[in-house]
Amino acid sequence: xxxxxxxxxxxxxxxxxxxxxxxxxxxxxxxxxxxxxxxxxxxxxxxxxxxxxxxxxxxxxxxxxxxxxxxxxxxxxxxxxxxxxxxxxxxxxxxxxxxxxxxxxxxxxxxxxxxxxxxxxxxxxxxxxxxxxxxxxxxxxxxxxxxxxxxxxxxxxxxxxxxxxxxxxxxxxxxxxxxxxxxxxxxxxxxxxxxxxxxxxxx
Numbered sequence: 001x002x003x004x005x006x007x008x009x010x011x012x013x014x015x016x017x018x019x020x021x022x023x024x025x026x027x028x029x030x031x032x033x034x035x036x037x038x039x040x041x042x043x044x045x046x047x048x049x050x051x052x053x054x055x056x057x058x059x060x061x062x063x064x065x066x067x068x069x070x071x072x073x074x075x076x077x078x079x080x081x082x083x084x085x086x087x088x089x090x091x092x093x094x095x096x097x098x099x100x101x102x103x104x105x106x107x108x109x110x111x112x113x114x115x116x117x118x119x120x121x122x123x124x125x126x127x128x129x130x131x132x133x134x135x136x137x138x139x140x141x142x143x144x145x146x147x148x149x150x151x152x153x154x155x156x157x158x159x160x161x162x163x164x165x166x167x168x169x170x171x172x173x174x175x176x177x178x179x180x181x182x183x184x185x186x187x188x189x190x191x192x193x194x195x196x197x198x199x200x201x202x203x
Contacts, residue, residue, distance in 0.1 A: 011045065011137055011169050012058040015196055020188060024136070024167040027160050029184035030197065031177040037193025038173035042139045045171060055196055059169075060136030064129075068142045072114070072122045079117075080110030083129045091132060099128040103158070120151050131162065138163075140172045144179060152179050159183075 011028075013020040022028045030038050043049045044057070046065045051057055064086075076082035083096055091099075093110065100108055103124040108117070117125065123143055130138055140159070144152035160183035163170040171188075174180050181187065187200035 009136070009167075010059065011171070012056075013045075013051075013196060014056050014058075015052075015054045018196060018198070020197065020199065022169050022171070022186060024169055025164050026169055026185040027163045027180075027183055028169070028171045029177060029180045029187045030171055030173040030190060031187060032190040032197070034175060036190050038190055039141055040193040041190055041197060042141050042171065042173050045137065046139050052194060052196075062133070062135045063137045063139065064133050064135040065139040066123070066126045066130065066141060066143055068119075068123060068146060070119055070122075070146065072117075072126075074114045076114065078110065078114060079108055079112045079125060082114055082125060083110075083132065085129065087129075087132055095132070099132050100125075102131065102162075103128045120147060120155070123147075123155070127159070127162075131166070134166070135168060138168050138170045140170065142174055143172065145174060145176050149179075152176070156180060156183060 009024045011022040030041060032038050040049070042065065044051050045059070046063050074082055075085045080096060083099065084090055096110055100106060105121060105124050105128065108121065144155055147155065156179055159170065162168070172180055188197040189200055190197040
């Protein structure tokens with residue numbers, strides 16, 4: 001396999017003494033204490049901010065990120081506009097509705113006002129948009145921390161299944177990390193935004 005193809009199917013963070021490697025279809029749990037740099041590391045993986053000088057990243061350029069914010073920062077006026085934001089090509093209505101249905105939003109219409117969505121629906125809508133973008137790497141920042149245990153458990157199962165079926169690398173940062181541990185293929189633990197996270201088991 002060429003280096004180009006390898007980078008499209010893997011996420012690799014490395015410095016002189018250690019390497020983190022995730023492959024297509026894996027769900028990686030990024031955990032650490034509050035303030036330990038979980039969100040900062042996600043932003044670095046998304047190339048929104050620079051890596052430390054001694055850390056190198058190799059990954060696909062097709063990356064999508066979810067921030068759980070309440071109220072959400074909407075970029076469109078309705079569901080149809082929001083789900084298409086950032087896509088290179090406008091999908092047909094059937095494709096858009098199929099994505100909504102995939103994420104449990106079959107009762108939401110493309111013309112529905114965004115202000116009427118609750119927190120869980122907002123997260124699901126963002127996931128539907130991510131699915132349409134077909135990223136190689138999806139970065140989810142605390143997507144279920146504010147949900148009930150029941151809602152979080154169901155959504156975690158759906159995200160885990162989507163990672164496998166879509167062959168997407170999914171990295172999830174969570175404070176309620178116990179919720180994600182059963183579905184994680186790897187656990188990376190961060191103690192500082194200045195140091196590369198460590199793989200659980202190597203600590």
